[in-house]
Amino acid sequence: MLETSAGGIVVDVVDGRARIAVIARRNRAGRVEWCLPKGHQEADETLVETAEREVAEETGIEGRVLVTLGTIDYWFSTHDRRVHKIVHHYLLEATGGDLTIENDPDQEAIDVAWIHLDEVHNHLTFPNERRIARLAWERLAGEG
Structure with missing residues (x-):
């Protein structure tokens, strides 16, 4: 089964330093x-619309997509099927909102935080998401 999701890195610059909103969640092992932040594409949405909606729902921060950063492609198994998941990541500019998990309809996020982009590699759990954050850094630095 194929699942498509979108999300990304929403950036806010404060005092000349870029920071991004990240979420905490519990995995199946607790x-x-x-x-x-990321989530499933609704039937009538573009990937860009999905990314903007999911970032807002999971972080409380509204954002506008600037550029595509890349995809993460992986497989996982549930109790009854094998799933091929493709997650499309975008770089978003923060345009409003307040940091909160109260708007997450799935209530998947248990916490949310601003992390400086140059320090996020110390906080993100997954190497493939650290790679996406590095691509965001390169784009913002004019290297990509």
């Missing part, structure tokens, strides 16, 4: 994982 461990806390810090990750980028």
